[in-house]
Amino acid sequence: MGDYTDNDYAMALGKEVAIADVDKELRLLWEEDKASTNASLINLAVYSEHKGAIIKNSEHVQIITREHACRALLIGVDRDNPEASIRAWITAQCHLAHGRKSICCEQVAFQLTGKSTGRLRNTVFSHLNSDLPLVFWWQGELSSLFSERLYSLIDRFIFDSSEWSNPIDAYSCLSEAMKSEQSLLPMDIEWTRSSQVRMAIAGLFDDPMAVNALEHVSELNIVVHPEHRMAGLQLLAWVIQRTGWKRCCELSLDSDHGDVYYYETSEGSALVAKIVADPLSAPVGAMEFIAPGLELRVTRDAGSAYICQELHAGAHHIERRTPSNSDDSAELVMNQLSRGGNNSLYCAVMPEFLALLGGE
Amino acid sequence: MKNPFRKDLESRSRPEACTVVIFGATGDLTHRKLIPALYNLQVEGALPAGVKIIGFARREKSDAEFRLGLEQVNKKVSRSGHDESIWADYAENIHYHQSEFQDAGGYARLADRLDEIDRERGGSGHRLFYIASAPEYFDDILANIKEAGINHNKKGFWSRVIVEKPFGTNLPTAKHLNKVVSKTFSERDTYRIDHYLGKETAQNIMVLRFANAIFEPLWNNRCIEQIQITCSENLGMEGGRGGYYDSSGAMRDMVQNHLLQLLSLVAMEPPTDLSADGVRDEKVKVLRSLRQWNTPELVSENVVRAQYVAGHVDGENVVGYRDEDRVDPESMTESYVALRVLVDTWRWSGVPFYVRMGKQLPKKATEISIHFKEPPTVLFNALSGGVPGGNVLVMRIQPDEGISLRMVSKIPGSSLRMEPVKMDFHYATSFGKGSPEAYERLLLDSMAGDATLFARRDEVEEAWKFIDHIHHAWHQSKESPVMSEYVAGTWGPKEADDLLGKNGHKWRRL
Numbered sequence: 001m002g003d004y005t006d007n008d009y010a011m012a013l014g015k016e017v018a019i020a021d022v023d024k025e026l027r028l029l030w031e032e033d034k035a036s037t038n039a040s041l042i043n044l045a046v047y048s049e050h051k052g053a054i055i056k057n058s059e060h061v062q063i064i065t066r067e068h069a070c071r072a073l074l075i076g077v078d079r080d081n082p083e084a085s086i087r088a089w090i091t092a093q094c095h096l097a098h099g100r101k102s103i104c105c106e107q108v109a110f111q112l113t114g115k116s117t118g119r120l121r122n123t124v125f126s127h128l129n130s131d132l133p134l135v136f137w138w139q140g141e142l143s144s145l146f147s148e149r150l151y152s153l154i155d156r157f158i159f160d161s162s163e164w165s166n167p168i169d170a171y172s173c174l175s176e177a178m179k180s181e182q183s184l185l186p187m188d189i190e191w192t193r194s195s196q197v198r199m200a201i202a203g204l205f206d207d208p209m210a211v212n213a214l215e216h217v218s219e220l221n222i223v224v225h226p227e228h229r230m231a232g233l234q235l236l237a238w239v240i241q242r243t244g245w246k247r248c249c250e251l252s253l254d255s256d257h258g259d260v261y262y263y264e265t266s267e268g269s270a271l272v273a274k275i276v277a278d279p280l281s282a283p284v285g286a287m288e289f290i291a292p293g294l295e296l297r298v299t300r301d302a303g304s305a306y307i308c309q310e311l312h313a314g315a316h317h318i319e320r321r322t323p324s325n326s327d328d329s330a331e332l333v334m335n336q337l338s339r340g341g342n343n344s345l346y347c348a349v350m351p352e353f354l355a356l357l358g359g360e
Numbered sequence: 361m362k363n364p365f366r367k368d369l370e371s372r373s374r375p376e377a378c379t380v381v382i383f384g385a386t387g388d389l390t391h392r393k394l395i396p397a398l399y400n401l402q403v404e405g406a407l408p409a410g411v412k413i414i415g416f417a418r419r420e421k422s423d424a425e426f427r428l429g430l431e432q433v434n435k436k437v438s439r440s441g442h443d444e445s446i447w448a449d450y451a452e453n454i455h456y457h458q459s460e461f462q463d464a465g466g467y468a469r470l471a472d473r474l475d476e477i478d479r480e481r482g483g484s485g486h487r488l489f490y491i492a493s494a495p496e497y498f499d500d501i502l503a504n505i506k507e508a509g510i511n512h513n514k515k516g517f518w519s520r521v522i523v524e525k526p527f528g529t530n531l532p533t534a535k536h537l538n539k540v541v542s543k544t545f546s547e548r549d550t551y552r553i554d555h556y557l558g559k560e561t562a563q564n565i566m567v568l569r570f571a572n573a574i575f576e577p578l579w580n581n582r583c584i585e586q587i588q589i590t591c592s593e594n595l596g597m598e599g600g601r602g603g604y605y606d607s608s609g610a611m612r613d614m615v616q617n618h619l620l621q622l623l624s625l626v627a628m629e630p631p632t633d634l635s636a637d638g639v640r641d642e643k644v645k646v647l648r649s650l651r652q653w654n655t656p657e658l659v660s661e662n663v664v665r666a667q668y669v670a671g672h673v674d675g676e677n678v679v680g681y682r683d684e685d686r687v688d689p690e691s692m693t694e695s696y697v698a699l700r701v702l703v704d705t706w707r708w709s710g711v712p713f714y715v716r717m718g719k720q721l722p723k724k725a726t727e728i729s730i731h732f733k734e735p736p737t738v739l740f741n742a743l744s745g746g747v748p749g750g751n752v753l754v755m756r757i758q759p760d761e762g763i764s765l766r767m768v769s770k771i772p773g774s775s776l777r778m779e780p781v782k783m784d785f786h787y788a789t790s791f792g793k794g795s796p797e798a799y800e801r802l803l804l805d806s807m808a809g810d811a812t813l814f815a816r817r818d819e820v821e822e823a824w825k826f827i828d829h830i831h832h833a834w835h836q837s838k839e840s841p842v843m844s845e846y847v848a849g850t851w852g853p854k855e856a857d858d859l860l861g862k863n864g865h866k867w868r869r870l
Contacts, residue, residue: 037786037789039789039790041790041791065792066792067791067792067793068791068792069789069790069791069792095792097786097788097789097792101788101789103788103789103792196405198365198369199369199405200405200409201365202363202365202366202369203405203408203409204409205363205364205365205366206363206366206374206376206377206408206409206410207377207409207410207481208481208482208484208516209481209482211361211362211363212361214361214364215361238365239365242364242365242367243364306445306446307405309409311409311410313482314482315479315480316480316481316482318409318410319449320402320409320449320450321445321446321449322402322403322404322405322446323403323405323443323446338793344368345367345368345369348368
């Protein structure tokens with residue numbers, strides 16, 4: 001179990017219990033505390049193959065349950081461990097609702113090692129709350145455990161494409177899963193990272209002067225942190241999918257200026273789109289549209305609590321700040337869960353994004 | 361050209377950037393509700409970029425003084441707290457315009473100011489006029505808006521008006537006000553605000569009824585015995601409210617608007633679509649179907665009015681209604697009203713809707729309870745004690761928003777005994793995130809041109825028609841029904857219990 005001691009696990013995950021006694025121990029847990037309310041709207045499984053991740057994930061669940069009552073199932077998998085074992089811990093994540101009532105969510109953590117990882121489905125998913133949807137947050141690379149036997153149980157599949165070393169293969173694997181299991185709803189945390197920028201850009205283009213200049217845009221600049229190139233490509237794919245701009249030249253890679261793409265608007269204006277990777281940038285640092293007589297940009301400095309929106313068109317200026325979402329993964333998952341819906345925009349943008357990703 | 365980036369981004373109508381002109385900008389509503397609501401929308405990133413706010417009022421103030429006053433209140437009441445940086449950006453777009461409401465020159469200057477803002481925007485812009493002043497100025501404001509020519513929809517740009525309650529004090533005044541409004545704005549551009557409809561749980565009534573297959577088949581006179589709508593307040597006439605309230609009363613202040621709106625949402629047929637008129641067409645059919653209590657005898661039989669006398673609320677001594685500050689010692693204004701309402705439709709024939717509203721009751725609560733019929737009297741009813749009470753579905757509007765369903769369950773043990781149990785859904789327990797204030801939702805809707813949650817002209821007039829008959833019996837008939845009394849801190853007068861008792865019903869204990 002890596003560098004963590006049993007005490008570390010107990011501190012983070014609560015009481016260790018025998019696998020067969022999980023349900024019984026959960027009942028006892030509630031009998032001990034009659035002042036709390038048990039709440040659950042979803043089953044939230046958090047899966048990781050990183051050593052010790054379930055300790056960190058317990059902290060994530062603590063954050064998520066502030067707004068989303070759930071039965072949390074933490075799953076830690078160590079496939080390289082020669083010893084086959086399954087251990088389980090139970091606890092409750094509690095919050096004061098509106099300063100009054102204590103609302104608690106059950107958390108069951110499982111650590112599977114060696115050959116026991118093959119018992120993931122039967123062991124873990126026998127502890128789902130019946131009738132509630134299963135939201136599955138997969139952390140890191142998609143491994144061979146991401147199989148039909150697993151994803152056929154899942155309603156919403158949360159992943160972070162910025163964590164993938166080979167996104168083309170990973171997306172291909174995910175696409176296959178979605179074809180086979182059409183109810184599987186993908187939710188990319190990387191896409192959520194850019195959601196505020198998309199909202200802000202859409203808000204600025206509500207301005208008649210901005211929207212009228214859209215077909216005359218000559219430059220589109222996107223700045224991202226190098227770890228978040230996926231977010232840059234997704235933003236570009238979103239713009240292309242929404243505007244219908246046509247690619248007019250092959251991709252040009254310029255090491256000094258990032259990825260450069262050439263497009264033509266539906267009115268025939270030529271424009272250049274750049275995705276710049278800046279190590280000093282926030283995950284999504286800037287998105288800027290430049291047209292004759294118009295500059296429109298949304299920016300966020302690394303670590304800043306604000307997103308800045310700017311529009312300059314002659315004498316007409318808009319400048320305003322809004323609070324930015326946290327960069328923390330748990331907060332992003334929380335935002336995603338709050339949004340609900342069927343993620344139709346992401347699904348609509350996916351083909352364009354995959355084309356950009358594949359260098360088509 | 362349409363903004364292509366909005367598509368699929370949000371599941372709601374798109375609010376458009378506009379200039380919001382608030383008449384009565386120095387008042388409590390502006391400070392405590394409107395400005396904080398717009399601020400919170402900015403915090404959430406939901407307020408369209410480029411929204412400007414002009415406060416129109418009589419007092420002399422500079423922009424800076426106006427902003428400072430707003431900021432001080434926002435710090436105290438804003439739902440999302442107060443962030444200096446965001447406030448600074450937000451406040452830059454707030455301006456003050458001093459003028460008397462009757463001064464045409466003030467509106468001409470306002471027109472110039474709006475044109476200047478539009479020019480900065482590149483030619484034209486949308487305008488939203490919010491009339492938050494005292495009702496006596498509505499006529500002047502609307503007439504002067506028209507006179508100044510700022511009510512016109514320019515090509516591709518709208519001008520809308522939001523009118524606060526009270527929307528008239530009876531049917532003739534409501535008709536007059538509607539006439540005045542319609543001279544200045546078309547019905548499509550008129551938004552009569554009823555903040556109850558902006559509450560999350562009020563919006564959830566339609567979701568509960570029409571998004572769940574299990575309720576609608578039971579939602580009729582075959583399965584429902586009675587429906588109760590209760591709005592209780594544990595306050596009296598604090599903060600100088602006595603003056604306004606004594607000229608209004610429970611019926612006109614709450615029942616005519618909020619409670620009849622809730623009733624129409626509960627009783628309406630499924631709309632053909634979720635468009636504003638689709639929903640409002642069905643709501644107004646309910647109001648048109650209300651049986652009219654149009655004689656003093658019918659009013660006596662079906663309506664109870666009362667005033668509180670001295671008592672205790674929350675452990676504190678409270679004075680009687682007639683002893684309240686700014687209340688006429690011989691007042692005949694009701695602080696409590698209970699009604700039996702009949703909706704003469706196929707669906708609701710024979711099902712009484714009991715509506716009650718009162719001040720100085722034991723606690724603050726607004727809720728709708730649907731009381732289902734008892735099961736047939738075979739099987740369990742033959743046992744001693746019978747079945748303890750029927751099923752009750754409760755929609756709690758405020759506080760502690762949620763839904764509960766009472767059902768009967770067997771008590772564990774070798775004998776067959778039954779007790780009612782409750783399945784309870786609390787918004788606060790299931791959804792940690794607080795609901796937005798009703799004004800936030802309603803302001804956004806008005807910027808988006810979605811009038812679903814606003815009252816239409818015919819709804820307002822139909823509601824007044826129903827209320828006016830009762831008021832006429834109370835105040836103008838020779839044998840007016842009695843004014844009952846209840847002790848402050850109790851659940852109302854005995855006559856209100858009798859109103860239900862004669863049908864074998866009881867008020868739900870809250």
